[in-house]
Amino acid sequence: MTNFLRDRNLFQLAAPPAWWLRRLADFDADLVVIPSRERPLFWLARRIRFAQPFTGKAFKDLTVGPDSQMFTTHRLVNVVTMISFTWSEQALLELLGWLQRNDTWAEEGRPLDAADVQTANLNGGSKFTKAIEAAERERERKAALLQRETIYHATGDAWRSLSARRGSRILNAGRPAA
Secondary structure (H helix, E strand, O other): OOOEOOOOOOOOOOOOOHHHHHHHHHHOOOEEEEEOOOOOOEEEEEEOOOOOOOOHHHHOOOOOOHHHHHHHHOOEEEEEEEOOOOOOHHHHHHHHHHHHHHOOOOOOOOOOOHHHHHHHHHOOOOHHHHHHHHHHHHHHHHHHHHHHHHHHHHHHHHHHHHHHHHOOOOOOOOOOOO
């Protein structure tokens, strides 16, 4: 299976060299280089192996771009665009380094295989999924704390306003009522 898909190649972009594609496949066999249908650039995408992607029927009522249709047709998910990309050794090393730091399997340290996916499903998700969920929980905790503090101060202000309108003493600093 090749990791360069020519697709329509409307902008007549030159294909990456074979050595470059071979090194990319050695790094991760699911990575694919494909020319965009919308702009003169390449997409680095990943084959979908363990999930069910949207089908053409799901897009029937949606307005989607040509690149989204292309990803669906080829069962791919986009990773990053490669704009003004040179097929050099240095560019490949920079791309692979970026993938190691930012890719979805960076938490695992390597691409997931079928056994890893099965283990992750049995253990409640991969390390990456658990990291995302922990970040979401932290965001929700901070939002709840901010909401509580905001409501606490707002209700305190409302109570002081109501007390003042009723003629009650408020904030009398310890002076007894007459």
